[in-house]
Amino acid sequence: MLGLMQEWPLLCHKLIDNAERQHGRREIVSRSIEGPIVRSTYAEIHNRALKVAGRLERDGFGFGDRIATLAWNTARHIEAWYGIMGVGAIYHTLNPRLFPEQITWIMNNAGDKAIFVDLTFLPLLEKIAGAVKSLKQVIVLTDNAHMPETALPNVVAYEEWLGEADGNFAWKTFDENTAAGMCYTSGTTGDPKGVLYSHRSNVLHAMIAAMPDAMGMSSRDTILPVVPMFHANAWGLAQSAPMIGAKLVMPGCKMDGASLYELLDSEKVTFSAAVPTVWMMLLQHLEETGKKLPYLQKVVIGGSSCPRALTTKFQNNYDVQVVHAWGMTEMSPLGTLCTLKPDYAGLMGEARLGVQQKQGFTPFGIEMKVTDDAGNELPWDGKTFGRLKVRGPAVARAYYGGIGSQQFDEDGWFDTGDVAHIDPGGYMQIT
Structure with missing residues (x-):
């Protein structure tokens, strides 16, 4: 017998819808x-964001199209993200810190049809755009007053492009397992591998990230996502913040x-995340x-191991709580976060720092284990090292194009490639 509860697809535009309805005046x-x-x-x-979606549809972009972004963390980037997802297309964040040849390869592999690009990265795009066979349109995230001369074809300033949009667009509706976003990981050997997020996985990850023993955010927070949106979805903050109605800086x-x-000072930021x-x-x-x-x-x-001195200075000199985190692009990206369970809360000094x-x-929604080479x-004894494996609703089950299949087993476990141990309290440590 099945339950008699309503079907309510977990679609990413519902995050920004909720922000508009419940927290519309939040900055x-x-x-x-x-x-x-x-x-x-x-x-x-x-x-x-609705106008972005409507204008993309008017320009011939829609369901399943890959739309790239080469941009920093700004309000315009968020508008583009939700507009892309809302028309049924797939946002594809490009990492400008890669070599131009790598970015070209990634764009061709993804088949990007359009790109939103910041002024900062326009010279980089000018070098590689001619080699991206699928690229049809370039939207520069600025206005005509700041638009530089460029030899790129089919290029337009974002504000003028948006000004011609239909203001009556309605979000598209589709299956929650529809692809919403794409990010390539360069943390593995060989060519970068594409991770294809679904609407369902993005929404669930936003919920997971906001939980009290994860990032622990609320509508009363002011959040500064220093980690870029091109670094594994800004660790989910551009989705969790609208979901809970937090102020974003x-x-x-x-x-x-x-x-x-x-x-941090002028906007009274209470929460931030960075490497x-x-x-x-x-x-x-x-x-x-x-x-x-x-x-x-x-x-x-997160992003790399947190030095002990960093934790000590934040906590002792500035009374700021430090949460050490680990994750991967393949995990949307959060995997573990180091908040203190009740059994550990009374620890002081070096014992506390050691944890x-x-x-x-x-957090709930992620399973984890360590295995030997035979599987x-x-x-979980805090000393036996093995291969770290994970699974969950926001963990990849395959790479785009089917490459790298050896990292996924028949039971749904993803081999992270890391070696770690887990202690009796469930705390994981990578060697």
Whole structure:
């Protein structure tokens, strides 16, 4: 017997719909690529995302088309994301830190038909666009007043392109397992591999990320996603924040300590996430200037192992909680987060730091194990190392094009390629 509950497809546009209805006046603040701080609201972002979707459809783009973005974290990038997904197309975030030849290969492999590009990356696109056979249109994320001369064909300034959009577009409806986003991982051997996220996986990951013992965010937070949207979906923050109605502060292209401090202080940011090198630059700026962090409550640190000194300085000098996290592009990306369970909460000093240096435990929705080379599961004893494997509703079951199939087994486990152990409390540590 089946239950008698309603079908309600988990589609990504419902995240921004909820933000508009329940938190419409909540701010999204961006440091624009042109320079000034730009203020918007979820209601305005929602309406502009609808226009993006309508204009894409008018230009002939739609269901299943791959639409690339080569952009920093800004409100315009969020509008483009939700507009792309809302018309049934697939956003494809490109990592500008790769070699131009790699980006060209990735765009051709994905078959990108259009691209939204920041002014910063226009020279890079000019070098490679001619080699991308499928590319039909270039939308530069600026207005005509700041639009530079370019030899690129079929190019248009975003604001003027959006100004011609139909304001009466209605989101498309489709199966929740429809592809929503695409990101290529360069953390494996050989050519980059494409990970294809679904609407369902993105929405579930947004829910997982916001849980109290994960990132633990709420509508009362002001969130600064320093981690770029091209780095594994900004760790889900561009989806979790609209879902919960948190204020968003988007840093644009300025990641230096002084620029980040300015936003942290002026916008009263309570939560942020970035890789260790970014936080080191911020701490250096604080030490040189003697400034404090009166509003910041929590930082999530991932992308590489968090140095013990970083945790110590944040917690002892600035009273900021540090959450060490681990994940992969293939996991949407969150895998584990190191918050302290009740049995560990009373630990102090080196004992507490010893736990915090671990990558953490899995939130609900992610299963994890370590095995030997023959696939036999190993004990959670905190000392037996093995191959780290994961599975869950926001974990890839295959790579785009079917390559790399050896990393996925018949029971749905994904072999991360990492070697780790898990202690009796469920805390995982990578060697």
